[in-house]
Amino acid sequence: MSVETSDVRLERYDLSTAPFGAMVGIGRAALIVVPLILWELCSRFGLINGFLFPPPSMILYKLWVQSGPIGNPPYAIWWHVAYSMLRLLSGITLAVGIGTLIGVALGMSRRARLVFQPIISILMPVPTLAWTPVLLLLIGIDNRTTILVVFLAAVFEMIYIVASGIEMMNVKMLWVAQSMGATRWQIFWRVIIPGIFPYLITGTRLGTGYAWRALIAAEMLAASSYGLGFMIYDASEYMNMDVIYGGVMLIAVLGYVLENVLIGKIEAATTEKWGVLNER
Amino acid sequence: MSVDTARILPLRNGAGTNPKIVAKNIQKYFGNVLAMEDISCSINEREFVAIIGPSGCGKSTFLYLIAGFEKASHGELLINNVPITGPGPDRGIVFQEFVLFPWLTVLRNVTLGLDIKGVQRQEAEERARKWIRLTGLSGFEDAYPSTLSGGMKQRVAIARALTYDPEVLLLDEPFGALDVQTKNYMIQDLQNLWLEANRTIVMITHSVSEAVQLADRVLVLSSRPSRIIADVAIKLPHPRDLRDPLLRRHEDEITAILSAEVDKAMSLERQASAKAERRGS
Ligand SMILES: Nc1ncnc2c1ncn2[C@@H]1O[C@H](COP(=O)(O)OP(=O)(O)OP(=O)(O)O)[C@@H](O)[C@H]1O
Ligand SMILES: [Mg+2]
Numbered sequence: 001m002s003v004e005t006s007d008v009r010l011e012r013y014d015l016s017t018a019p020f021g022a023m024v025g026i027g028r029a030a031l032i033v034v035p036l037i038l039w040e041l042c043s044r045f046g047l048i049n050g051f052l053f054p055p056p057s058m059i060l061y062k063l064w065v066q067s068g069p070i071g072n073p074p075y076a077i078w079w080h081v082a083y084s085m086l087r088l089l090s091g092i093t094l095a096v097g098i099g100t101l102i103g104v105a106l107g108m109s110r111r112a113r114l115v116f117q118p119i120i121s122i123l124m125p126v127p128t129l130a131w132t133p134v135l136l137l138l139i140g141i142d143n144r145t146t147i148l149v150v151f152l153a154a155v156f157e158m159i160y161i162v163a164s165g166i167e168m169m170n171v172k173m174l175w176v177a178q179s180m181g182a183t184r185w186q187i188f189w190r191v192i193i194p195g196i197f198p199y200l201i202t203g204t205r206l207g208t209g210y211a212w213r214a215l216i217a218a219e220m221l222a223a224s225s226y227g228l229g230f231m232i233y234d235a236s237e238y239m240n241m242d243v244i245y246g247g248v249m250l251i252a253v254l255g256y257v258l259e260n261v262l263i264g265k266i267e268a269a270t271t272e273k274w275g276v277l278n279e280r
Numbered sequence: 281m282s283v284d285t286a287r288i289l290p291l292r293n294g295a296g297t298n299p300k301i302v303a304k305n306i307q308k309y310f311g312n313v314l315a316m317e318d319i320s321c322s323i324n325e326r327e328f329v330a331i332i333g334p335s336g337c338g339k340s341t342f343l344y345l346i347a348g349f350e351k352a353s354h355g356e357l358l359i360n361n362v363p364i365t366g367p368g369p370d371r372g373i374v375f376q377e378f379v380l381f382p383w384l385t386v387l388r389n390v391t392l393g394l395d396i397k398g399v400q401r402q403e404a405e406e407r408a409r410k411w412i413r414l415t416g417l418s419g420f421e422d423a424y425p426s427t428l429s430g431g432m433k434q435r436v437a438i439a440r441a442l443t444y445d446p447e448v449l450l451l452d453e454p455f456g457a458l459d460v461q462t463k464n465y466m467i468q469d470l471q472n473l474w475l476e477a478n479r480t481i482v483m484i485t486h487s488v489s490e491a492v493q494l495a496d497r498v499l500v501l502s503s504r505p506s507r508i509i510a511d512v513a514i515k516l517p518h519p520r521d522l523r524d525p526l527l528r529r530h531e532d533e534i535t536a537i538l539s540a541e542v543d544k545a546m547s548l549e550r551q552a553s554a555k556a557e558r559r560g561s
Contacts, residue, residue: 172379175349180393180444181369190396194383274383275426 054242059249062242076231081250083226087143088208088215088258091150095211096204098151099158103203104192106159107166120159128153128214132221145222146215153214154207161206165199166192198271205263212255228254296325299361300448300480301346306355308341315341317505319355328474328481330491332534333501334542339484340376342501343450346482347373359448369397372446374454376484378437380425386412386436387421393444411439414469416462430457438466442473451483455490467494471518488538492530493520500537503545510537 036056042048043055067077106113131152135145169192177191193200219229228247235243301323308316315338323329331339344350345357348367357364359371372393380389387408388395394404412418415435425433434457441449454470455463471494474481485491491498492514500510514530521527 170379172375172377173381175344175347175367176373176375176379176381176440177392177396178349178367179347179369179371179373179446180396182396186396190392191381194381197383270383274424276382 052241054245056245059242059245063246063250066243066246077246077250079226080228080231080247081254083143083223083230084215084219084228085254087146087219087227088150088211091147091215092154092204092208092211094147094151095154095158095207096200099155099203099207100162100193100200103159103162104166104188104196107163107169113163120156124156124160128210129217129221132218136222141222141224146218146227149218149222150211150215153211154204157207157210158203161199161203162196165196168199169195198276201263201267201271205259208258208263209255212251212258216251296327298325299323300325300327300359301482302356302358302361303342303345304356304358306342306345306352306357308338308345308350309353314505316352317507319501319506319508321499321508321511323480323482326478326480327497328483328495330495330498331482331484331501332486332488332491332498332538333506334503334538334545335486337501337504338506339501340452342506343373343452343482343484346448347371347450369393369444370446371448371450372441372444373450374434374437374441374452376452376456378430378433378457380433380436380440382425385422385424386417386428389425389436390439390443392440397444408439408443411443415439415466431459431462434458435462435466445477446479448480448482451481453484453486456486463490468519470494475518488531488534489522492527492534493522498530498534500534500541502541509541510534 039048039053040055040057043050043053063077065071067075069075071077073079106116128149132145132149135148139145139148173191173195174187177187182190215227216229216232219227220233223230228251232244232247235241235247299322303319303321306316306319307314319342331342333339341350345352346359346364348364348371381392384392387405390408390412391401391404394407395401399407409421412421415438417432417435417439420428420432425436428436434454438451438454441451455466458466467490470481473479483491483494488498495514498510498512498514499508500512501507502509512530512534514527516524516526
């Protein structure tokens with residue numbers, strides 16, 4: 001791993017070369033803005049069912065009202081987002097921590113790999129939502145259930161990617177540290193963790209994506225008062241279409257911010273600065 | 281890299297007579313491929329030993345055995361009369377492929393050995409900067425390895441091994457990626473270091489002139505499975521002039537041994553593959 005790529009990574013940079021880059025930017029924005037305008041107009045002029053498809057401006061207005069003091073409950077959107085984020089971040093933190101430990105253990109030991117590979121391969125494709133009823137029975141409607149769903153959605157990807165990251169690591173890096181007298185602890189923090197960092201980022205990115213989707217679904221089943229999934233579910237009971245669409249938009253935007261902006265920032269500060277390739 | 285450090289030092293303190301590293305009948309298999317047949321040698325304290333041999337004969341492997349990264353299949357390998365059981369900070373290595381840490385800047389790569397030891401940041405940086413300067417890397421302290429050329433990476437690897445000051449330096453073709461001029465400076469610096477610091481150095485090289493210029497002894501390995509086919513002592517004062525006829529004699533002698541060995545190995549290999557071809561057709 002850690003392929004040095006100062007000259008290989010062309011396609012990541014050609015986006016920013018103006019004026020081509022500017023055109024791509026305009027195209028990207030247009031693909032989002034134009035359909036929204038069409039939707040707005042069709043809905044306003046009665047070309048489509050205004051109840052099933054309320055105009056985007058109404059949806060945004062609803063989001064605005066619901067985020068303010070006259071929302072029901074006051075500042076509702078903030079609470080829903082905060083609860084979802086809290087669950088997501090707790091679950092992801094657990095998944096990254098535990099997944100990394102297990103992944104490193106598997107990556108370092110051929111025997112452990114032989115023993116655990118099959119069970120992980122069997123569990124990995126199980127949709128996380130399939131666990132939700134079990135967790136509901138075991139734990140009940142509680143934050144712990146949704147956090148566990150997030151954990152399960154992300155942890156297998158994490159284990160898998162970290163273990164393959166270790167396998168790809170140049171064993172001579174460990175040798176260098178050992179010949180400097182490094183302890184196991186120092187080797188773990190100073191060599192293994194930074195050495196698999198590209199894989200950690202990729203695992204976290206993919207895991208966050210899976211977990212975000214699973215969380216929203218799980219909140220529909222297993223949240224009692226807050227969370228974006230709950231908000232949508234609750235709104236569907238009262239046929240509040242604008243809240244439903246608002247929820248979907250928020251989920252999309254937050255998912256994008258999490259996966260690309262937040263993790264992108266970490267990436268820029270680490271692997272991109274070091275000039276090592278991120279596995280994608 | 282200071283030219284003026286090339287002082288006229290007639291004879292160094294001289295290699296000690298205490299054996300530092302002793303190899304007895306080392307044999308090394310990779311699976312069922314025999315890489316080393318029988319290596320026995322003794323390297324004294326403060327001795328500079330160069331190892332030379334055909335490509336793929338097991339030179340790097342021998343260094344990894346001394347470093348403790350790999351285990352010999354048979355035989356005994358001692359350091360300070362104690363069997364080598366694993367890597368340790370008494371032996372520093374410069375890999376043929378450098379093996380820098382891409383997430384650390386040049387300075388942090390070089391201080392790593394001291395950081396691991398728990399040496400104060402400031403002292404570690406001071407000692408690192410000395411070697412960064414001597415390897416001609418000043419101004420690149422904050423660069424990441426991915427932005428360096430091959431030769432610069434190699435110099436970082438050399439600086440990294442020298443900074444934490446191990447008793448034994450294991451160098452695997454340490455000048456392989458350098459141009460002749462830079463190499464000459466580095467050779468001089470390595471020589472001065474070793475004259476001052478009294479380290480034991482085992483250096484692998486493909487260059488006979490490099491070997492005779494630097495080493496007290498040159499070990500010539502046969503092609504795989506390897507044995508030691510010559511052990512040439514070079515008893516000339518340092519610094520050595522490559523035009524010195526005595527040095528030239530050693531150079532010619534070793535070159536002759538080496539090319540005879542390569543010729544033999546190549547003709548054997550050709551015969552074997554010709555035989556295999558005949559059998560195949
Ligand atoms: N981990 C390994 N597994 C299997 N075979 C190996 C391994 N390491 C080395 N070998 C084999 O052992 C032999 C010696 O390898 P080594 O790298 O020590 O050669 P070398 O003398 O350093 O060659 P060069 O001069 O090209 O660097 C080679 O034939 C190589 O294929
Ligand atoms: Mg080699």
